[in-house]
Amino acid sequence: GAVVSQHPSRVICKSGTSVKIECRSLDFQATTMFWYRQFPKQSLMLMATSNEGSKATYEQGVEKDKFLINHASLTLSTLTVTSAHPEDSSFYICSAALKSGGAGQPQHFGDGTRLSIL
Amino acid sequence: QKEVEQDPGPLSVPEGAIVSLNCTYSNSAFQYFMWYRQYSRKGPELLMYTYSSGNKEDGRFTAQVDKSSKYISLFIRDSQPSDSATYLCATNAGNNRKLIWGLGTSLAVNP
Numbered sequence: 001g002a003v004v005s006q007h008p009s010r011v012i013c014k015s016g017t018s019v020k021i022e023c024r025s026l027d028f029q030a031t032t033m034f035w036y037r038q039f040p041k042q043s044l045m046l047m048a049t050s051n052e053g054s055k056a057t058y059e060q061g062v063e064k065d066k067f068l069i070n071h072a073s074l075t076l077s078t079l080t081v082t083s084a085h086p087e088d089s090s091f092y093i094c095s096a097a098l099k100s101g102g103a104g105q106p107q108h109f110g111d112g113t114r115l116s117i118l
Numbered sequence: 119q120k121e122v123e124q125d126p127g128p129l130s131v132p133e134g135a136i137v138s139l140n141c142t143y144s145n146s147a148f149q150y151f152m153w154y155r156q157y158s159r160k161g162p163e164l165l166m167y168t169y170s171s172g173n174k175e176d177g178r179f180t181a182q183v184d185k186s187s188k189y190i191s192l193f194i195r196d197s198q199p200s201d202s203a204t205y206l207c208a209t210n211a212g213n214n215r216k217l218i219w220g221l222g223t224s225l226a227v228n229p
Contacts, residue, residue: 043221103213104212106164109154111161112159114159
């Protein structure tokens, strides 16, 4: 149980392109989804918290106009990197927490999207 | 001081060894503790989830939480080459869903 699917797994595109990443909880409903960025040999850096039906909460230093998040349903959140540039190249990972249970519930992660901007 | 401290390693052990991975934390409000395993170019996979102090065992994995010393551990018995990965500890105070992460410890189990 608690499977999270993230798509696509790999994206290579030219500078200036907008890239959309999908995150789906396959066998559970997730009120809250999270978007992380991870640099090589570093831990996960939380970018934003996405709540179904409301605006995402962005961490300090993360540009909300650059990283657009939409959480349209209890099983789907999307991250769009707008007008991507080489410095946006990174490993993006989503996670989801079960709708039931308290705030201490663990997060379940997708397999990540490796984004490379040329 | 970081809220969660974790030695990044790398840690290298022979197959069959007992592995001990550790984290310390500074905030006594943390109540929920997790261990995740992350293989290269993959997302983290939840291994163990514990609440408050005590031990929890699942197969070859044992998680320990000592809230008095703010110390959490993950033990791996009979380690296998397939256990080679980065192990991340994470914690949460329970007042919101945001996880506080350790840096991760890189483990290599050599056949």
